[in-house]
Amino acid sequence: SRIPRIVILGAGYGGIVTAIRLQKELNYNEADVTLVNKHDYHYITTHLHMPAAGTDNPENARVNILKLIDEFKIDFVKSTVVQIRPQEKKVILEEGTLSYDYLVIGLGGEPETFGIPGLKEYAMNIRSINSVRFIREHVEYQFAKFKREPSRTDYLTFVVGGAGFTGIEFVGELADRIPDLCKEFDVDPSLVKIYNIEAAPTALPGFDPELVEYAMNVLKNKGVTFKIATAIKECTPDGVVLATGEEIKSATVIWTGGIRGNHMLEEAGFETMRGRIKVDDTLHAPGHDNIYVLGDCSIVMSPEGRPYPPTAQISMQQAEVCAHNLVAQIRGSELKKFEYKPKGTVASLGRGEAIGIVGSKKIKGGTAAVMKKLIDLRYLYIIGGIPLVLKKGRF
Numbered sequence: 001s002r003i004p005r006i007v008i009l010g011a012g013y014g015g016i017v018t019a020i021r022l023q024k025e026l027n028y029n030e031a032d033v034t035l036v037n038k039h040d041y042h043y044i045t046t047h048l049h050m051p052a053a054g055t056d057n058p059e060n061a062r063v064n065i066l067k068l069i070d071e072f073k074i075d076f077v078k079s080t081v082v083q084i085r086p087q088e089k090k091v092i093l094e095e096g097t098l099s100y101d102y103l104v105i106g107l108g109g110e111p112e113t114f115g116i117p118g119l120k121e122y123a124m125n126i127r128s129i130n131s132v133r134f135i136r137e138h139v140e141y142q143f144a145k146f147k148r149e150p151s152r153t154d155y156l157t158f159v160v161g162g163a164g165f166t167g168i169e170f171v172g173e174l175a176d177r178i179p180d181l182c183k184e185f186d187v188d189p190s191l192v193k194i195y196n197i198e199a200a201p202t203a204l205p206g207f208d209p210e211l212v213e214y215a216m217n218v219l220k221n222k223g224v225t226f227k228i229a230t231a232i233k234e235c236t237p238d239g240v241v242l243a244t245g246e247e248i249k250s251a252t253v254i255w256t257g258g259i260r261g262n263h264m265l266e267e268a269g270f271e272t273m274r275g276r277i278k279v280d281d282t283l284h285a286p287g288h289d290n291i292y293v294l295g296d297c298s299i300v301m302s303p304e305g306r307p308y309p310p311t312a313q314i315s316m317q318q319a320e321v322c323a324h325n326l327v328a329q330i331r332g333s334e335l336k337k338f339e340y341k342p343k344g345t346v347a348s349l350g351r352g353e354a355i356g357i358v359g360s361k362k363i364k365g366g367t368a369a370v371m372k373k374l375i376d377l378r379y380l381y382i383i384g385g386i387p388l389v390l391k392k393g394r395f
């Protein structure tokens with residue numbers, strides 16, 4: 001009989017870890033595996049706040065995919081997926097079509113703007129190597145522009161919408177970068193403003209309140225102004241308008257306030273919630289025992305019946321089970337149920353500062369910053385072993 005064909009869409013946390021596991025576990029000629037990704041590199045999303053602020057080089061946040069997979073075992077196709085056709089077991093790429101027996105969807109998320117007017121058009125997002133290179137250049141350019149038009153303080157006003165993990169990590173880095181930019185462009189630091197605006201009643205909703213307070217104090221001391229429990233009503237070419245009626249004039253608005261699933265899932269006819277597919281306990285799309293959905297495209301419910309937040313951590317754990325279940329389906333053996341085991345969460349607050357919960361222990365300050373680095377190094381080790389740790393690790 002014909003060799004089963006597995007197609008993996010997206011080489012993010014979910015997709016690349018699935019591919020790496022499959023190439024280890026599958027025997028020769030047991031399956032044809034194809035990995036499709038828009039770029040020829042994998043990006044380490046959890047580092048992107050640094051190159052976005054310019055505190056690190058974007059090169060350190062990406063890895064060539066061919067360095068991570070074995071081309072004798074996995075075909076890599078650099079292309080953009082434009083459509084998924086579950087009925088025909090096909091995916092349409094920008095160049096060509098692929099047929100599959102088993103499909104793994106790991107296309108990641110898209111910014112959720114909750115219908116707030118102007119955010120799509122005028123705000124920037126931290127989501128890829130291209131987007132963070134753009135943000136870094138944009139921020140630097142505002143300093144250069146201000147020197148030509150010193151009345152335009154909006155060039156020196158930076159608005160970050162959303163005080164979740166991404167927003168908090170980014171303002172921490174940006175606040176660290178500002179003194180260097182002020183020196184480089186001869187700008188008075190007191191003219192620079194960083195606003196972090198959050199609609200929820202607290203920053204880092206759902207996180208330990210004592211650690212949230214610690215984080216906010218660290219960031220306030222670095223010059224960040226918080227506006228919590230304050231919704232952005234509109235984003236315009238001139239800045240943002242808040243629900244309170246206040247207008248903040250700013251040439252830089254960065255939106256980190258929400259993530260939804262990839263738009264192609266809805267278009268393919270899957271039932272979605274905010275663009276995501278609620279997977280069954282073996283990680284299949286309901287009613288499709290040959291389609292796995294991972295990471296930001298999927299929803300996994302906690303035992304309390306709430307969706308787990310989309311993270312790299314859950315994506316990687318899903319990938320392990322997905323690879324196991326693909327091999328099991330091909331061999332006709334038993335599938336594993338996915339159970340998320342949260343190992344903890346650490347958020348960086350810029351240089352030498354972080355907060356987190358590891359196991360049931362709260363950590364903060366330098367200890368948490370070291371833990372953050374260890375988590376990052378562990379990931380590099382999982383996907384690329386010691387060589388990648390030495391090449392891309394930040395110690």
Ligand code: FAD
Pocket residue numbers: 009010011012013014015036037038039041042043045046047048049079080081082106107108109126127165166169294295296297310311312313314315346347
């Ligand atoms: P992604 O990692 O987003 O990968 C999707 C892949 O699909 C990408 O390679 C993309 O190029 C590709 N792709 C997209 N569309 C197409 C297409 N049409 N055709 C072909 N390819 C396509 N999580 C944590 O657990 N810990 C953290 O500390 C943490 N920090 C974060 C910090 C920042 C700044 C950000 C933005 C996120 C952070 N996250 C963190 C969240 C985490 O990065 C995401 O949950 C995770 O990346 C989701 O993995 P994924 O496999 O679903 O998709």
